[in-house]
Amino acid sequence: MDTIIQVQHLKKTFKQLEVLHDINFDIHKGEVATIIGSSGSGKSTLLRCINLLERLDDGHILYHGQDILERHFDVNQYRSKVGMVFQGFNLFNNLTVLENCMIGQIKVLKRNKEEAKQIAFKYLEKVGMSAFANKSSAQLSGGQKQRVAIARALCMNPEVLLFDEPTSALDPEMVGDVLNIMKELANEGLTMIVVTHEMEFAKDVSSRVIFMDQGVIAEEGTPEQIFEHPQEARTQTFLKRYLKTKE
Amino acid sequence: MSIDFAKAWEIFVENISLFSYGIQITLLYAVVGTVCGFLIGLVVGGIRAIEINDYDSSVSRLFKRLGKWITSFYIWVFRGTPMMVQAMFLYYLLKPAFNWTPLVAGLFIISINTGAYMAEIIRAGIQSVDAGQSEAAKSLGMTTSQTLISVIFPQAIKNTFPSIGNQLIVNIKDSSMLNVISVTELYFQTTSVAGSNMKYIECFLVAAIIYLFLTTISTFILNYIEKRLNSEKQSKDFCS
Numbered sequence: 001m002d003t004i005i006q007v008q009h010l011k012k013t014f015k016q017l018e019v020l021h022d023i024n025f026d027i028h029k030g031e032v033a034t035i036i037g038s039s040g041s042g043k044s045t046l047l048r049c050i051n052l053l054e055r056l057d058d059g060h061i062l063y064h065g066q067d068i069l070e071r072h073f074d075v076n077q078y079r080s081k082v083g084m085v086f087q088g089f090n091l092f093n094n095l096t097v098l099e100n101c102m103i104g105q106i107k108v109l110k111r112n113k114e115e116a117k118q119i120a121f122k123y124l125e126k127v128g129m130s131a132f133a134n135k136s137s138a139q140l141s142g143g144q145k146q147r148v149a150i151a152r153a154l155c156m157n158p159e160v161l162l163f164d165e166p167t168s169a170l171d172p173e174m175v176g177d178v179l180n181i182m183k184e185l186a187n188e189g190l191t192m193i194v195v196t197h198e199m200e201f202a203k204d205v206s207s208r209v210i211f212m213d214q215g216v217i218a219e220e221g222t223p224e225q226i227f228e229h230p231q232e233a234r235t236q237t238f239l240k241r242y243l244k245t246k247e
Numbered sequence: 248m249s250i251d252f253a254k255a256w257e258i259f260v261e262n263i264s265l266f267s268y269g270i271q272i273t274l275l276y277a278v279v280g281t282v283c284g285f286l287i288g289l290v291v292g293g294i295r296a297i298e299i300n301d302y303d304s305s306v307s308r309l310f311k312r313l314g315k316w317i318t319s320f321y322i323w324v325f326r327g328t329p330m331m332v333q334a335m336f337l338y339y340l341l342k343p344a345f346n347w348t349p350l351v352a353g354l355f356i357i358s359i360n361t362g363a364y365m366a367e368i369i370r371a372g373i374q375s376v377d378a379g380q381s382e383a384a385k386s387l388g389m390t391t392s393q394t395l396i397s398v399i400f401p402q403a404i405k406n407t408f409p410s411i412g413n414q415l416i417v418n419i420k421d422s423s424m425l426n427v428i429s430v431t432e433l434y435f436q437t438t439s440v441a442g443s444n445m446k447y448i449e450c451f452l453v454a455a456i457i458y459l460f461l462t463t464i465s466t467f468i469l470n471y472i473e474k475r476l477n478s479e480k481q482s483k484d485f486c487s
């Protein structure tokens with residue numbers, strides 16, 4: 001299998017607080033890895049480290065075998081291949097929907113305007129937002145913003161897409177739309193790492209589930225292994241508590 | 248105490264060319280000072296808003312520190328001393344080197360003075376932009392300067408536009424201080440007129456009304472631009 005990202009002995013500390021200890025995992029092409037775990041377990045921090053929005057304190061992240069922390073590694077080129085969808089959408093407030101989808105293509109991929117516009121429309125179409133191309137982001141609902149944010153990331157033709165709780169800030173009736181788009185992307189073979197509290201989604205869509213607890217990967221495996229036969233007591237407790245709150 | 252309004256009008260009409268020259272210079276100073284000060288403010292405010300991270304290499308940390316030290320010194324000095332004193336000091340200090348006229352020296356001084364105020368406005372504007380905006384730009388692979396120019400500055404400027412615009416109003420009035428180096432702006436011209444006819448009250452009534460007129464018009468224009476900014480469906484150059 002084609003390995004895209006390898007995380008090796010990753011450690012991250014904020015001031016005194018050690019948030020991630022010795023994290024190890026690989027992401028292969030076409031895989032959908034979901035990361036679950038209770039609040040504060042370090043899920044977001046892990047994704048942010050992979051995108052280099054946070055600096056690691058120790059360990060390595062390899063991209064096709066290349067250490068992304070090497071001095072001469074082209075971080076911006078790497079980031080254009082490893083996209084990110086944020087919990088809070090982070091659409092550019094000064095730009096329209098269409099411009100949000102074009103700016104990265106033009107500035108980073110150096111596509112010309114016509115091509116960028118065409119590609120932007122293609123992906124806006126895909127997320128059902130092409131009718132909003134000339135709206136500003138302030139005029140959109142949360143679910144619409146997140147769909148545009150996904151289109152913006154797709155426009156870069158990423159190899160891997162990182163999602164940090166993409167539906168947590170949404171009204172319940174908007175969640176389904178966004179999850180359906182993500183399912184579709186998964187079915188098309190896009191490699192994704194998804195931090196989520198949507199257990200149904202994790203069960204249905206992921207090829208692998210990673211359960212994090214207090215800064216370590218406590219357990220990982222197929223959805224069946226994690227949801228039906230969790231081995232670790234911590235995983236069992238987490239899932240039990242989760243099911244309870246859901247009822 | 249009495250004001251002879253008819254006399255004031257007469258003085259204004261008689262000296263219209265002197266006053267109108269003064270108005271032109273005052274407007275020149277207000278506009279050039281605000282525009283150049285704004286550009287200085289973008290650079291200096293940008294440097295002031297740079298974050299020093301503990302993972303930066305020691306060389307880049309040194310440069311960032313140096314940049315911050317120089318810019319805060321500049322702001323400290325120019326906001327902490329009167330422009331009149333700055334004008335006298337710099338005009339005579341740099342005269343041998345540049346051999347400059349009061350007109351040019353004055354433009355330099357009002358720009359660099361405004362820049363110090365603009366820098367603090369723009370720094371606050373940059374810091375008012377949500378961190379998620381630059382994270383999103385980074386996550387697309389945009390460089391720091393692309394992020395600043397395309398994402399951060401436009402929002403910082405929009406957020407602080409009332410304060411930026413206010414500097415134009417301030418400069419219309421404060422350019423009068425440059426009379427100390429004989430810049431022939433409105434205040435200086437008024438002094439000349441008053442010196443020849445000795446009608447100080449009437450002359451300065453004329454000046455006050457002209458200043459009020461200029462600041463009022465400018466306020467209207469700024470309010471109009473602000474409204475436009477807030478409702479604008481921006482279509483950026485890279486998209487049209």
Ligand SMILES: Nc1ncnc2c1ncn2[C@@H]1O[C@H](COP(=O)(O)OP(=O)(O)OP(=O)(O)O)[C@@H](O)[C@H]1O
Nearest residue numbers: 014017019037038039040041042043044045046165
């Ligand atoms: N910038 C920061 N500075 C200091 N501490 C931080 C910072 N970011 C995160 N932390 C801490 O790191 C720990 C892990 O945070 P993180 O956001 O990764 O958790 P999470 O698993 O994503 O939680 P949630 O499900 O609530 O999003 C928390 O204890 C948090 O307080």
Ligand SMILES: [Mg+2]
Nearest residue numbers: 043044045165
């Ligand atoms: Mg989180």
